[in-house]
Amino acid sequence: MMSTVGATVGYGGRPVLSNVSLTVGDGRLVYLLGRNGAGKSTLLRAMCGMLRPSEGAVLVDGVPPWQHPRPATTIGVHLGADAAGSPTGPNPAHTGRRHLRWLAAAGGTDVARVDRVLVRVGLAADADRRVADYSLGMRQRLGIAAALLSDAPNVIFDEPVNGLDIDGIRWLRKLLRGLADDGRAVFIASHLFDEVSRTADRVIVLDKGRVHADASLTEFVGAHADLETAYLDLIRPAGR
Template sequence: MISTTGLTVRYGSATVLDDVSTQVRDGRLVYLLGRNGAGKSTLLRSMCGIALPVEGNVAIDGIPPGRLPAPALAIGVHLGADAAGSPSGPNPSHTGRRHLRWLAAAAGVGGNRIDPVLKRVGLADAADRRVADYSLGMRQRLGIAAALLSDPPNLIFDEPVNGLDIDGIRWLRTLLRGLADEGRAIVIASHLFEEVTRTGDDVIVIERGRKVADAPIADFIGAHEDLESAYLHLIRPTAVGSIR
């Protein structure tokens, strides 16, 4: 389980997250929704211990990220194919296999996990190509492979669909649902509402750094026509001029 309590994060004088408390429970696929600049990526970075709060706390299965005895065994993280500061960010001159070998050694994970995760993400045939020659979709798959390398019980993804073609989107849809059904706690930032309704269990909505909704998808939609309508109804009163 991934949880936050009273989480507040500031960058300089700007409050990016303000008193955010939530839980991503085991076996639940939770989508994090919000406009650009709302604080979604900062929340994910806080959950994995990269962005540090000025108030409140984060716990991974009850333990703060900085106190986990083996963080890579507790949580898998992919913050985007080209995300600065991502724990899974590859060296472009490395091959996909070498990148995962390096991560496995750093995390104390057996090298016997490398080939299975490469196969699971569809990169077995490209494992010995340089990352610099990978497409955006292939780099997304490599980042997902890195997050799965230790077979962790908790997973964090930031816009993992970006760059994937239709086959890749269908593959990812099945992968994510399967990982949650195996009992993992998964949180994903996304703008693709169709994918949210196809695979998700719960939604968390962040607006101007504050949590404004946290509910099972069906409950969030309620009497509205669909997820998009429910979301727009919620945030529309603050839509004009609010994006930072």
């Protein structure tokens, strides 16, 4: 389980997240929605321990992520195929297999899992190619493999669909649902309403650094025609 309690995070004295409280329960697939600049990436970085709140708390299985003796075995993180500062970001000169082996060694994970996750994400045939030669979709799959490497009970993804083709999107949809059905807490930032509508158990809307909605998908959509309409109605300024 992952949670925040009154978490506030800022840069240069300017708050980016203000008093954010939420919970991603075990066995639940929770999506984070919000426009650009809403604070989504900051929230994900705080939840995986890359940023610390100035107020409030961030907890992973009841403990701040930076206090876990082996954080990689507690939370799997993929912040995007080309995310700057991502803890799973690969060296372009390394092969996909070498990158995962390095992560396994650094995180105290059994190296034998590398080949298994390469198969799971569909990269077994390309495991010995340089990451520099990977397409965006292949780099996306490699990042997902890194997040799954330790078989952690909590998983965070930032826009994991980017770069995937139609078959890849279907594969990811099934993977995410399976992770939650296996009992993991799964938290995903996305802007694709169709994908959220297909798989979400719960939806959290972040706007201007604050939580504006936290509800089951059915509750959030309510009487609206669809998820996108419900979202736009929520964040639309009054009077428009």
